[in-house]
Amino acid sequence: MVRKPATLKDVAALANVSRATAARALNSYGYVGDETGRKVQAAAERLGYRGNRLAQALRGGRLPIVGCILGDIQNPFFARIAHDIEVLCRERGHNLVIASSEEELEQEISLLASLQSLSIRGFIVAPASAEGNAHLQRLAAEHVPLVMVDRVAEDVECDSVAVDNEGGARKAVEYLIGMGHRRIGLLQDNARIFTSRERMNGYQAALAASDIKANDRMVSVSQSTVEHAIDATIRLFSQKTPPTALFTVDSLMTQGALLAFRSMGISIPHDVSLIGFDDFNLATFTDPQITVVSQPVSEIGRTAARLLFERLSGKSDHTQKIRFETKLIVRGSVSRRSGS
Amino acid sequence: MVRKPATLKDVAALANVSRATAARALNSYGYVGDETGRKVQAAAERLGYRGNRLAQALRGGRLPIVGCILGDIQNPFFARIAHDIEVLCRERGHNLVIASSEEELEQEISLLASLQSLSIRGFIVAPASAEGNAHLQRLAAEHVPLVMVDRVAEDVECDSVAVDNEGGARKAVEYLIGMGHRRIGLLQDNARIFTSRERMNGYQAALAASDIKANDRMVSVSQSTVEHAIDATIRLFSQKTPPTALFTVDSLMTQGALLAFRSMGISIPHDVSLIGFDDFNLATFTDPQITVVSQPVSEIGRTAARLLFERLSGKSDHTQKIRFETKLIVRGSVSRRSGS
């Protein structure tokens, strides 16, 4: 019962012409008689001919597919980016293969190899690691269209879209210091991850600028999920002298911290002040509302996709490295602390 | 500089054998001499031979790709499902093409056609509409492996995974009625969408069972995004006699309702009681915590992918229509109302 899709040969046969002529009629190139053209069109119509993109790609080049490797689609930040990329791909007649590296370098490498053997047009990647990116270097060296999104692998020469992580983090921590805080906690992701590293740099720079000594016990590392962040926050605030303020490096962690504080009976901003990197839906619902460093999420995915398509169309020659600004949105989760 | 990837021909040439022999050595079938086998392996290694999956698929059948069309990847519910499907695909050596119908039937149809011409192995679809699914019927009739997830198109004969929407909604509304509410609002998605329709049915069934007359002014329709839900909630509660309780059909709408209530100065559960379908991260952070109907999210995507792979491997013969139970999780967002 599995009716095989009609091939060009079938169309040609029905229209009583050769495959070559059928192809000309359907793709409108070369000379085709009016009459013949109509016959072929009709035949194609009747058979529901669709063209096998596999065969087309095998001959002509690559599949109209963009490959996208992100850290975790469940993270609303990446979900938004994936969505925006998908929309642009659709506008350009491309499909989108999405894969999740789950923040594992090994997995990213094997996914990339797997996607590359699909002969797809280009890649948008959020590298799982800031270092050890020989696989990306190789891609770039072979001039495979590649755009890095949200994260930059410094040693890879290709287009990239990211935000001013260090500056954003620094603004946040400086604001906390300005409000009188000295024991400022950092809830961060693995330092291998570019954004986490840059945000940590911003945190440390702000501390250093105010002559506050960095203290490992103020830093907790967790995977970027609500569940892991809850645990990490609890560990951080179970110390004898816990932080008086916390800076979290992404929105899932911010939410984890909120839930942890609730379960520990710690109240914001009375007991602890909080600033999170990346805004989120319910940030204005909580009481108090959460102060955050916001990034232009809606621009990031669109821009990455735009860069990729520019490269695909051969327009751009030099690589573009785009950085968006971040903004501190002051709401109510930070309180002034007098003395220490 | 664009180094073309090595082909089987290159490998064969380097190993001084024919293409046929090289293929045998690499795919280990037929007779191959030990010595020859090693030579070919070495050559492949040296050239970084990777096999062109396009060519393989063109000859042998279909690409090891699963196509997935959901309503909106940004909805955490779908993001979770997409993630789980992707994990299973990866385990099975498949890649995942994700596309978003944006809840438009037209777009779903065109995406499906576009994916089908890619010769991919099978589809997992959350139909945008409960009706008018000729495109899905055609697929099923041609025995293209297809699994419907979260939503069921009644007139399409294929595997499906969904939850007991009507029962879940009914439980929620019965609970509200039991707490003394009579003017119960419904914040729902377009009734064309299967889940929205079933949840509405549950809502109406619960009302009918308690002889409460359905009232259109208690129902507000909105797209499933936080922003739209805010507006819809505001409309609903700007009436002279607004509902005393609200049931929302998904978590983004629940969050929208929460934000709307905050902006209107309506307090939960004092002024209004609230139950949402689908649990979410911050449901236990808000004050009070939100009572929800929870569904086994972690099962849905996995099960859908499992069904698809069973079908791909030809194991299953009859179609499986799976429904998961839902559970009312009572927290603090509903208050008892005496009199009316």
Added chain:
DNA sequence: AGACAATGTGAGATCGATCTCACATATATT
């Protein structure tokens, strides 16, 4: 020794679409 199986290898067809080239006609130009 002769017959037959086991083992190893290569030539060529195949999948479907596209493109080059050669070959027809028909029309225009000298």
Added chain:
DNA sequence: AATATATGTGAGATCGATCTCACATTGTCT
């Protein structure tokens, strides 16, 4: 009328991997 040009069409090659088939070569059994 003879040549040049425009207009249509088909045969066959191509993309890369796989598989069938035919052909060797070696070994085994009567």
